Amino acid sequence: MTEHQDQHGEQPTPTLTQQWETEQQNWQQLLLSYTDAAAADEQFLTHIGNAMRGSLLAGKPYPGSSFEPNRPDPVNATMSNDEVVFALRRLEGQVAALTAALDALSMRLDPAAVDAP
C-alpha cells in the first residue's frame, strides 16, 4: 500500500481481471436471487415466462402459453345446452328490467307503498 492510499483510506483500483471475477460472482448472486424468487412465489415463473415472450403481464400467463388457463374446451362446448343457458340469461335480464320498471311505476303511483313492509 502506498503512503497516499494509507492516508486517505482508499482501496487500490481492482484490475480488470479482478473486476471480471467480481462480475462473475454478481451473476451467480443474480441467478440465486431468481431461484429464491421462484421458490418464494410460484407465480414468479409465470411472470418470467411472460417476460420471455416480451410481456410484463402480471398475474396470468401470456395468451397462447401452453399453460394458459381459460382455454375453451371444445369437448364441453355443447351447442344446444349452451344456447339454452344463454337464452335463459337473456330472459333473466329482461325479467329484471321488467321488475325494475314495475317498481318504478308503483313508486310513481303510490310512493308510500314502496316503504311499506
Add this chain to the structure above:
Amino acid sequence: MTPTPPDDRELAYRLQQSVRARRKLERLREVLTTPGHYGTGASEHIVVHQDNKLRLLRLVDSTGQPRTGPPVLFVSAPVSRYFVLDLLPGRSFVGHVGDADFDVYVIDFGEPDQADRFADLDYYVNGLIARCVRRINTLTGTTAISIVGYCLGGTLALLYTALHPSTVSRLALLTTTIDGDVKGGIPWIAHCMGLPGESYDEPRLVPTVDIKSWFEMLAPGTNSQLGRTSDLWARLDQPVERLRDIRTMATWVDEPVPAPGRLLAELYREFGPGRNGLINGTAHVGDHIIDLGRVTVPVLSVSAAKDSIAPPEGVDAISRVIPHADIVRLPGGHVGIVAGRAATALWDTTIDFLRSPAPSSIGSP
C-alpha cells in the same frame, strides 16, 4: 490450440456489457417481485348493478359517498378489460372526470363463458347497456345521461343512442370507427387476408390468444414475439418505477377478454369492409334498422393521429353521417390518448364537452 486471452480493451468492453445486462435482469427481477397496481381499477367505487357477467361501477369520493353531479356512463370495448379507463391512481380517465364533479359510472363487461358465445349486438345494446342506463336513471332521478364510449364501446354507445335517443343527453365517442372501408384496423386486414371471420350460427367463445393474434397482425414486426422481447430488453434500461407503469399497461394490453363469436360475427357483417353499415345506412341491431339521423344530441368524436387499431380517417368519417358532431384529432395512439402520459389532453377535451351548454336545436330535423 489455446485461445488467445482477450486484451484489456476487449475485456473492459465485455465487462461493461456484462454489467449492463446484469443490471437489466436485476431490474426485471425487482419489477416482477414488487407488488403493483396490476389488473384492477384505480378509483374507489361501489357496484350498483350486476347483469350476467357485467358489473356497473359507480365511483365514490374519498369519504365513500357517490358524487351528485351530472351522471356520465363510460362504456369500454367488451373484448378488453375496462380498467384502461381507470389505470393508475393519478392516471385514471374516469377518476379525472369524477374529480371534475361528475357522477361517474363505468361498465365492466366481465369475462364471458362458453354459453355467452351466443351473445349478440341486441343483447349488448338493448339488453346490457339499456339496463345500465335505466339503473342510473333510477339512482339519480334523471331521464337522460351522458355516455362516453371507447373504441368498440363507442360503437355500442352510438347504436344505443340511435335506438334510445331520449335517454342520452350527450355522446362522446373515442377512437370509434365509423367507416369500415377505410384502410387499416383489424376488420380491414382480415378482409384483405380473406379470413373467414366468426360464425354467427355456430359461434365459438373466441379465445384470448386469437384476439391477441389479431392485434399482433396490425404490426407483424414490432408485435411479434421477437419484436416484443427485443423491445422489453431495450426498456429494461429504464428506472424500476417507469417499468412498473409499463407493467400496468402490459397487464391491460396483453390480457384481452375472450369474446362472444356471435357478437364479432355480427359486428363484422354489419360494419366491416364491404358492408360498412354505419356509412351506408344499412346497419341493424336485432330487428331494428339503425338510423343515425335520430342522434340529435351533442356528439364529440375523438380520433388518434397514430391509431393503427381505429384509423383516424375511419373515425372522423362520423361527420358524413352525423354532421353536427365535433371532430377532434389528438396526437398519439389508440391506447396512449386514453391512458398514456399525455392523456390529460383527451380527458380535458371530454370534460369540456360534457360541461358545455347544450345547444337547443342541434341536429333537429
